[in-house]
Amino acid sequence: MSLFVKLDNKKIQQLRLQHCWSQEELAVTAGLSIRTIQRVEKNGNASLETSKALAAVFELTPAQLQQQSTIEHVAFHFLVKYGWIAAFAISSILFGLWIVDILIPTLKGANFDAQYELHGNFRYLDFGGISFVIGFVWLSINVFVDFQTRKKQLSSSTSSI
Structure with a gap:
Protein backbone atom coordinates (compact mmCIF):
# COMPACT_ATOMS: atom_id res chain seq x y z
CA MET A 1 0.00 0.00 0.00
CA SER A 2 1.32 3.41 -0.95
CA LEU A 3 2.17 5.97 1.69
CA PHE A 4 1.07 8.74 -0.65
CA VAL A 5 -2.23 9.59 -2.29
CA LYS A 6 -3.01 11.94 -5.12
CA LEU A 7 -5.54 14.53 -4.01
CA ASP A 8 -7.55 16.85 -6.24
CA ASN A 9 -5.56 20.04 -5.61
CA LYS A 10 -8.14 22.26 -7.34
CA LYS A 11 -10.94 20.87 -5.17
CA ILE A 12 -8.95 21.45 -1.97
CA GLN A 13 -8.15 25.00 -2.98
CA GLN A 14 -11.80 25.59 -3.89
CA LEU A 15 -13.00 24.21 -0.53
CA ARG A 16 -10.48 26.38 1.31
CA LEU A 17 -11.68 29.48 -0.52
CA GLN A 18 -15.34 28.58 0.13
CA HIS A 19 -14.55 28.65 3.84
CA CYS A 20 -12.73 31.98 3.33
CA TRP A 21 -9.55 30.52 4.82
CA SER A 22 -6.00 31.41 4.00
CA GLN A 23 -3.53 28.58 3.58
CA GLU A 24 -2.23 29.33 7.05
CA GLU A 25 -5.73 29.16 8.58
CA LEU A 26 -6.38 25.81 6.89
CA ALA A 27 -3.05 24.52 8.15
CA VAL A 28 -3.85 25.51 11.74
CA THR A 29 -7.39 24.10 11.54
CA ALA A 30 -6.19 20.79 10.10
CA ASN A 43 0.60 19.18 -6.98
CA GLY A 44 -1.93 17.15 -4.96
CA ASN A 45 0.67 14.88 -3.31
CA ALA A 46 -0.24 14.06 0.28
CA SER A 47 0.32 11.41 2.89
CA LEU A 48 -2.58 9.33 4.15
CA GLU A 49 -2.51 11.30 7.41
CA THR A 50 -2.71 14.62 5.55
CA SER A 51 -5.58 13.28 3.46
CA LYS A 52 -7.49 12.26 6.59
CA ALA A 53 -6.82 15.59 8.33
CA LEU A 54 -8.07 17.62 5.36
CA ALA A 55 -11.11 15.37 4.93
CA ALA A 56 -12.02 15.85 8.59
CA VAL A 57 -11.73 19.63 8.32
CA PHE A 58 -13.94 19.77 5.23
CA GLU A 59 -16.30 17.09 6.65
CA LEU A 60 -15.72 14.76 3.72
CA THR A 61 -14.28 11.30 3.31
CA PRO A 62 -10.65 11.01 2.17
CA ALA A 63 -11.88 9.33 -1.02
CA GLN A 64 -13.90 12.44 -1.91
CA LEU A 65 -10.70 14.51 -1.89
CA GLN A 66 -8.78 12.13 -4.14
CA GLN A 67 -8.23 12.88 -7.79
CA GLN A 68 -10.71 10.97 -9.94
CA SER A 69 -9.41 9.15 -12.99
CA THR A 70 -11.53 8.43 -16.02
CA ILE A 71 -11.57 4.90 -17.40
CA GLU A 72 -9.78 6.14 -20.54
CA HIS A 73 -6.97 7.57 -18.43
CA VAL A 74 -6.67 4.35 -16.43
CA ALA A 75 -6.63 2.19 -19.59
CA PHE A 76 -4.02 4.39 -21.26
CA HIS A 77 -1.87 4.39 -18.12
CA PHE A 78 -2.12 0.59 -17.95
CA LEU A 79 -1.03 0.25 -21.58
CA VAL A 80 1.89 2.63 -21.10
CA LYS A 81 2.93 0.92 -17.87
CA TYR A 82 2.67 -2.70 -19.06
CA GLY A 83 2.93 -2.54 -22.86
CA TRP A 84 6.46 -3.92 -22.66
CA ILE A 85 4.94 -7.29 -21.74
CA ALA A 86 3.15 -7.37 -25.11
CA ALA A 87 6.38 -6.51 -26.92
CA PHE A 88 8.20 -9.36 -25.15
CA ALA A 89 5.31 -11.74 -25.89
CA ILE A 90 5.40 -10.85 -29.59
CA SER A 91 9.15 -11.38 -29.72
CA SER A 92 8.77 -14.76 -27.98
CA ILE A 93 6.14 -15.84 -30.49
CA LEU A 94 8.28 -14.75 -33.43
CA PHE A 95 11.37 -16.51 -32.05
CA GLY A 96 9.28 -19.64 -31.49
CA LEU A 97 7.91 -19.52 -35.03
CA TRP A 98 11.42 -19.13 -36.38
CA ILE A 99 12.52 -22.24 -34.50
CA VAL A 100 9.52 -24.27 -35.67
CA ASP A 101 9.29 -23.01 -39.27
CA ILE A 102 12.94 -22.44 -40.16
CA LEU A 103 15.45 -23.93 -37.73
CA ILE A 104 13.99 -27.40 -37.09
CA PRO A 105 13.33 -28.19 -40.79
CA THR A 106 16.83 -26.93 -41.63
CA LEU A 107 18.37 -29.18 -38.97
CA LYS A 108 16.44 -32.09 -40.51
CA GLY A 109 18.06 -31.41 -43.88
CA ALA A 110 15.81 -28.83 -45.55
CA ASN A 111 17.37 -25.98 -47.50
CA PHE A 112 17.60 -22.86 -45.28
CA ASP A 113 16.77 -20.42 -48.10
CA ALA A 114 13.95 -22.64 -49.33
CA GLN A 115 12.38 -22.56 -45.87
CA TYR A 116 12.37 -18.74 -45.92
CA GLU A 117 10.88 -18.73 -49.42
CA LEU A 118 8.23 -21.18 -48.27
CA HIS A 119 7.15 -18.64 -45.63
CA GLY A 120 7.18 -15.62 -47.95
CA ASN A 121 10.69 -14.51 -46.89
CA PHE A 122 9.24 -13.32 -43.60
CA ARG A 123 12.16 -12.48 -41.32
CA TYR A 124 11.08 -13.86 -37.94
CA LEU A 125 14.39 -13.07 -36.29
CA ASP A 126 14.44 -9.47 -37.55
CA PHE A 127 10.96 -8.66 -36.28
CA GLY A 128 11.46 -10.71 -33.11
CA GLY A 129 14.68 -8.83 -32.38
CA ILE A 130 13.09 -5.45 -33.04
CA SER A 131 10.15 -6.35 -30.81
CA PHE A 132 12.53 -7.51 -28.07
CA VAL A 133 14.53 -4.27 -28.23
CA ILE A 134 11.32 -2.20 -28.13
CA GLY A 135 10.14 -4.15 -25.07
CA PHE A 136 13.49 -3.75 -23.34
CA VAL A 137 13.60 0.03 -23.98
CA TRP A 138 9.95 0.35 -22.89
CA LEU A 139 10.65 -1.53 -19.66
CA SER A 140 13.79 0.55 -19.01
CA ILE A 141 11.87 3.81 -19.44
CA ASN A 142 9.15 2.60 -17.05
CA VAL A 143 11.71 1.62 -14.41
CA PHE A 144 13.45 4.99 -14.76
CA VAL A 145 10.18 6.96 -14.53
CA ASP A 146 9.07 4.97 -11.47
CA PHE A 147 12.44 5.57 -9.82
CA GLN A 148 12.27 9.32 -10.47
CA THR A 149 8.66 9.50 -9.22
CA ARG A 150 9.50 7.68 -5.99
CA LYS A 151 12.61 9.82 -5.52
CA LYS A 152 10.54 12.98 -5.97
CA GLN A 153 7.85 11.76 -3.56
CA LEU A 154 10.46 10.84 -0.98
CA SER A 155 12.17 14.23 -1.24
CA SER A 156 8.85 16.09 -0.98
CA SER A 157 7.80 14.04 2.06
CA THR A 158 11.09 14.63 3.87
CA SER A 159 10.99 18.35 3.13
CA SER A 160 7.56 18.67 4.77
CA ILE A 161 8.77 17.09 8.02
Whole structure:
Protein backbone atom coordinates (compact mmCIF):
# COMPACT_ATOMS: atom_id res chain seq x y z
CA MET A 1 0.00 0.00 0.00
CA SER A 2 1.32 3.41 -0.95
CA LEU A 3 2.17 5.97 1.69
CA PHE A 4 1.07 8.74 -0.65
CA VAL A 5 -2.23 9.59 -2.29
CA LYS A 6 -3.01 11.94 -5.12
CA LEU A 7 -5.54 14.53 -4.01
CA ASP A 8 -7.55 16.85 -6.24
CA ASN A 9 -5.56 20.04 -5.61
CA LYS A 10 -8.14 22.26 -7.34
CA LYS A 11 -10.94 20.87 -5.17
CA ILE A 12 -8.95 21.45 -1.97
CA GLN A 13 -8.15 25.00 -2.98
CA GLN A 14 -11.80 25.59 -3.89
CA LEU A 15 -13.00 24.21 -0.53
CA ARG A 16 -10.48 26.38 1.31
CA LEU A 17 -11.68 29.48 -0.52
CA GLN A 18 -15.34 28.58 0.13
CA HIS A 19 -14.55 28.65 3.84
CA CYS A 20 -12.73 31.98 3.33
CA TRP A 21 -9.55 30.52 4.82
CA SER A 22 -6.00 31.41 4.00
CA GLN A 23 -3.53 28.58 3.58
CA GLU A 24 -2.23 29.33 7.05
CA GLU A 25 -5.73 29.16 8.58
CA LEU A 26 -6.38 25.81 6.89
CA ALA A 27 -3.05 24.52 8.15
CA VAL A 28 -3.85 25.51 11.74
CA THR A 29 -7.39 24.10 11.54
CA ALA A 30 -6.19 20.79 10.10
CA GLY A 31 -3.15 20.58 12.37
CA LEU A 32 -0.75 20.60 9.42
CA SER A 33 2.14 22.79 8.39
CA ILE A 34 1.60 25.59 5.91
CA ARG A 35 4.21 23.98 3.67
CA THR A 36 2.09 20.82 3.53
CA ILE A 37 -0.95 22.84 2.47
CA GLN A 38 1.12 24.62 -0.19
CA ARG A 39 2.42 21.30 -1.54
CA VAL A 40 -1.05 19.74 -1.62
CA GLU A 41 -2.53 22.73 -3.43
CA LYS A 42 0.38 22.81 -5.86
CA ASN A 43 0.60 19.18 -6.98
CA GLY A 44 -1.93 17.15 -4.96
CA ASN A 45 0.67 14.88 -3.31
CA ALA A 46 -0.24 14.06 0.28
CA SER A 47 0.32 11.41 2.89
CA LEU A 48 -2.58 9.33 4.15
CA GLU A 49 -2.51 11.30 7.41
CA THR A 50 -2.71 14.62 5.55
CA SER A 51 -5.58 13.28 3.46
CA LYS A 52 -7.49 12.26 6.59
CA ALA A 53 -6.82 15.59 8.33
CA LEU A 54 -8.07 17.62 5.36
CA ALA A 55 -11.11 15.37 4.93
CA ALA A 56 -12.02 15.85 8.59
CA VAL A 57 -11.73 19.63 8.32
CA PHE A 58 -13.94 19.77 5.23
CA GLU A 59 -16.30 17.09 6.65
CA LEU A 60 -15.72 14.76 3.72
CA THR A 61 -14.28 11.30 3.31
CA PRO A 62 -10.65 11.01 2.17
CA ALA A 63 -11.88 9.33 -1.02
CA GLN A 64 -13.90 12.44 -1.91
CA LEU A 65 -10.70 14.51 -1.89
CA GLN A 66 -8.78 12.13 -4.14
CA GLN A 67 -8.23 12.88 -7.79
CA GLN A 68 -10.71 10.97 -9.94
CA SER A 69 -9.41 9.15 -12.99
CA THR A 70 -11.53 8.43 -16.02
CA ILE A 71 -11.57 4.90 -17.40
CA GLU A 72 -9.78 6.14 -20.54
CA HIS A 73 -6.97 7.57 -18.43
CA VAL A 74 -6.67 4.35 -16.43
CA ALA A 75 -6.63 2.19 -19.59
CA PHE A 76 -4.02 4.39 -21.26
CA HIS A 77 -1.87 4.39 -18.12
CA PHE A 78 -2.12 0.59 -17.95
CA LEU A 79 -1.03 0.25 -21.58
CA VAL A 80 1.89 2.63 -21.10
CA LYS A 81 2.93 0.92 -17.87
CA TYR A 82 2.67 -2.70 -19.06
CA GLY A 83 2.93 -2.54 -22.86
CA TRP A 84 6.46 -3.92 -22.66
CA ILE A 85 4.94 -7.29 -21.74
CA ALA A 86 3.15 -7.37 -25.11
CA ALA A 87 6.38 -6.51 -26.92
CA PHE A 88 8.20 -9.36 -25.15
CA ALA A 89 5.31 -11.74 -25.89
CA ILE A 90 5.40 -10.85 -29.59
CA SER A 91 9.15 -11.38 -29.72
CA SER A 92 8.77 -14.76 -27.98
CA ILE A 93 6.14 -15.84 -30.49
CA LEU A 94 8.28 -14.75 -33.43
CA PHE A 95 11.37 -16.51 -32.05
CA GLY A 96 9.28 -19.64 -31.49
CA LEU A 97 7.91 -19.52 -35.03
CA TRP A 98 11.42 -19.13 -36.38
CA ILE A 99 12.52 -22.24 -34.50
CA VAL A 100 9.52 -24.27 -35.67
CA ASP A 101 9.29 -23.01 -39.27
CA ILE A 102 12.94 -22.44 -40.16
CA LEU A 103 15.45 -23.93 -37.73
CA ILE A 104 13.99 -27.40 -37.09
CA PRO A 105 13.33 -28.19 -40.79
CA THR A 106 16.83 -26.93 -41.63
CA LEU A 107 18.37 -29.18 -38.97
CA LYS A 108 16.44 -32.09 -40.51
CA GLY A 109 18.06 -31.41 -43.88
CA ALA A 110 15.81 -28.83 -45.55
CA ASN A 111 17.37 -25.98 -47.50
CA PHE A 112 17.60 -22.86 -45.28
CA ASP A 113 16.77 -20.42 -48.10
CA ALA A 114 13.95 -22.64 -49.33
CA GLN A 115 12.38 -22.56 -45.87
CA TYR A 116 12.37 -18.74 -45.92
CA GLU A 117 10.88 -18.73 -49.42
CA LEU A 118 8.23 -21.18 -48.27
CA HIS A 119 7.15 -18.64 -45.63
CA GLY A 120 7.18 -15.62 -47.95
CA ASN A 121 10.69 -14.51 -46.89
CA PHE A 122 9.24 -13.32 -43.60
CA ARG A 123 12.16 -12.48 -41.32
CA TYR A 124 11.08 -13.86 -37.94
CA LEU A 125 14.39 -13.07 -36.29
CA ASP A 126 14.44 -9.47 -37.55
CA PHE A 127 10.96 -8.66 -36.28
CA GLY A 128 11.46 -10.71 -33.11
CA GLY A 129 14.68 -8.83 -32.38
CA ILE A 130 13.09 -5.45 -33.04
CA SER A 131 10.15 -6.35 -30.81
CA PHE A 132 12.53 -7.51 -28.07
CA VAL A 133 14.53 -4.27 -28.23
CA ILE A 134 11.32 -2.20 -28.13
CA GLY A 135 10.14 -4.15 -25.07
CA PHE A 136 13.49 -3.75 -23.34
CA VAL A 137 13.60 0.03 -23.98
CA TRP A 138 9.95 0.35 -22.89
CA LEU A 139 10.65 -1.53 -19.66
CA SER A 140 13.79 0.55 -19.01
CA ILE A 141 11.87 3.81 -19.44
CA ASN A 142 9.15 2.60 -17.05
CA VAL A 143 11.71 1.62 -14.41
CA PHE A 144 13.45 4.99 -14.76
CA VAL A 145 10.18 6.96 -14.53
CA ASP A 146 9.07 4.97 -11.47
CA PHE A 147 12.44 5.57 -9.82
CA GLN A 148 12.27 9.32 -10.47
CA THR A 149 8.66 9.50 -9.22
CA ARG A 150 9.50 7.68 -5.99
CA LYS A 151 12.61 9.82 -5.52
CA LYS A 152 10.54 12.98 -5.97
CA GLN A 153 7.85 11.76 -3.56
CA LEU A 154 10.46 10.84 -0.98
CA SER A 155 12.17 14.23 -1.24
CA SER A 156 8.85 16.09 -0.98
CA SER A 157 7.80 14.04 2.06
CA THR A 158 11.09 14.63 3.87
CA SER A 159 10.99 18.35 3.13
CA SER A 160 7.56 18.67 4.77
CA ILE A 161 8.77 17.09 8.02
